[in-house]
Amino acid sequence: MGQISLPKKGMTREDVFNSLTSFKSDDVKWHEGQLFGLVYEAGPEVEELVKEASALFLIENGLSPMAFPSLVKMETDVVSIVISLSGGDDETVGSFTSGGTESIFMALKAARDWARHTYPRIKEPEMVVPVTAHPAWNKAAHYLGVKINMTAVKDDLRADVAAMKNAITKNTIILGGTAVTYPHGMVDPIEEIAALAEKKNLWLHVDACLGGLMLPFLKRLGNEIPPYDFSVPGVTSMSADIHKYAYTPKGVSTVMYRNRDFRKFQIFAYADWSGGVYATPCLAGARPGGNMAAAWAVLHYLGEEGFMALAQKARAATEKLIKGINAMPQLYVLGDPDATVFAFGSDEINIYELSARMAERGWHIEAQQLPPSLHMTVSPVHLSIADKFLDDLRRITPEVPPADSQDLSEQAAMYAMLGTMPDRSMAREFAVEYINNLYRVS
Numbered sequence: 001m002g003q004i005s006l007p008k009k010g011m012t013r014e015d016v017f018n019s020l021t022s023f024k025s026d027d028v029k030w031h032e033g034q035l036f037g038l039v040y041e042a043g044p045e046v047e048e049l050v051k052e053a054s055a056l057f058l059i060e061n062g063l064s065p066m067a068f069p070s071l072v073k074m075e076t077d078v079v080s081i082v083i084s085l086s087g088g089d090d091e092t093v094g095s096f097t098s099g100g101t102e103s104i105f106m107a108l109k110a111a112r113d114w115a116r117h118t119y120p121r122i123k124e125p126e127m128v129v130p131v132t133a134h135p136a137w138n139k140a141a142h143y144l145g146v147k148i149n150m151t152a153v154k155d156d157l158r159a160d161v162a163a164m165k166n167a168i169t170k171n172t173i174i175l176g177g178t179a180v181t182y183p184h185g186m187v188d189p190i191e192e193i194a195a196l197a198e199k200k201n202l203w204l205h206v207d208a209c210l211g212g213l214m215l216p217f218l219k220r221l222g223n224e225i226p227p228y229d230f231s232v233p234g235v236t237s238m239s240a241d242i243h244k245y246a247y248t249p250k251g252v253s254t255v256m257y258r259n260r261d262f263r264k265f266q267i268f269a270y271a272d273w274s275g276g277v278y279a280t281p282c283l284a285g286a287r288p289g290g291n292m293a294a295a296w297a298v299l300h301y302l303g304e305e306g307f308m309a310l311a312q313k314a315r316a317a318t319e320k321l322i323k324g325i326n327a328m329p330q331l332y333v334l335g336d337p338d339a340t341v342f343a344f345g346s347d348e349i350n351i352y353e354l355s356a357r358m359a360e361r362g363w364h365i366e367a368q369q370l371p372p373s374l375h376m377t378v379s380p381v382h383l384s385i386a387d388k389f390l391d392d393l394r395r396i397t398p399e400v401p402p403a404d405s406q407d408l409s410e411q412a413a414m415y416a417m418l419g420t421m422p423d424r425s426m427a428r429e430f431a432v433e434y435i436n437n438l439y440r441v442s
């Protein structure tokens with residue numbers, strides 16, 4: 001196969017849409033709630049709202065505050081609302097970013113440059129985060145030249161703060177904690193980590209990308225949520241994604257700082273360009289206005305009551321699923337998850353094969369490793385299909401071969417192989433090759 005080139009003659013509008021629609025045919029049917037992650041679903045009403053709102057500003061560019069003051073208003077309103085949900089006060093500031101990865105990237109960049117200013121003796125900065133932290137940390141550390149030291153978690157799958165303390169060296173500049181962790185849905189002991197950060201005069205970033213728009217509402221509903229936000233002294237910065245539990249299209253997150261003195265290390269400005277003085281808050285140059293409008297729309301449309309109602313549905317679905325899974329003799333939920341994300345595993349059956357067989361029935365459940373488990377990010381829409389999911393799980397699980405079986409589907413065998421490779425650099429190499437092959441040009 002050669003490269004695909006630009007068609008000489010354009011297609012008809014009808015053919016364009018027929019093709020686009022046909023591309024979707026092998027995708028997961030997420031509208032039916034059969035996906036547990038990647039898409040956060042609040043139902044058709046919210047989906048229509050965000051589509052219409054983003055269409056209204058689809059072409060506008062958030063690069064220029066002069067040209068589009070509407071976008072500045074919407075993004076500052078959105079950040080302000082998230083600050084108010086995150087225990088911030090009049091001093092707290094933040095920025096609108098393209099996603100959790102960019103938010104974490106900006107926080108680490110700010111911390112690195114703050115440390116250059118505050119601790120000029122440190123030439124090779126380091127950070128300490130628990131192993132359950134999202135790989136966006138590893139990615140940011142890799143890009144920014146910060147060494148990452150990863151520490152074990154305790155049996156309850158939350159950060160082991162004593163291990164974090166032991167991992168601090170004379171070059172450490174930043175600690176990280178998460179609320180809630182992607183692999184298992186836990187809130188790390190942020191108060192303890194913050195006390196350590198304060199004692200050692202280190203920056204602390206709390207990654208609330210996943211929990212930032214869910215935990216505040218679960219708390220208002222009476223759930224016990226450990227303190228994790230700016231109400232905890234010692235928290236320097238936080239990230240919270242709108243494109244997760246605020247149900248917007250992808251490309252919307254926030255990064256927040258306790259005050260302007262910390263955020264100034266995030267901002268880039270170049271004053272000598274012939275195209276004019278160039279300054280941006282975050283990584284991106286041109287930025288999509290549609291996402292800012294979608295975020296503004298959903299926060300104002302749902303309001304506190306709407307978010308609480310959705311949080312209640314998502315938590316009820318989570319509790320139903322956890323109870324149903326724990327009642328099955330072959331399966332168990334890992335730990336005691338704090339919100340609407342959890343993982344389940346098995347000591348008896350091959351969990352990856354279970355995922356493959358559930359996929360044959362249309363359920364898409366992502367595989368995890370170290371230890372092997374399956375990932376469940378639960379959305380409000382899952383409440384109505386939780387029983388159906390549990391029925392299928394009860395039917396399929398007894399047919400799945402044992403954990404150490406060699407008789408596995410191709411997908412399950414690949415996950416089992418990757419998760420058990422003793423040389424992790426080989427697993428990494430495999431992943432690089434996989435991506436390199438997947439995004440080939442034809």
Ligand SMILES: Cc1ncc(COP(=O)(O)O)c(C=O)c1O
Pocket residue numbers: 098099100101102134136178180181182207208209210241253
């Ligand atoms: C806890 C946590 N942090 C960071 C991220 C990265 O977010 P994004 O994929 O929006 O870049 C995720 C994504 O799931 C996450 O769950």
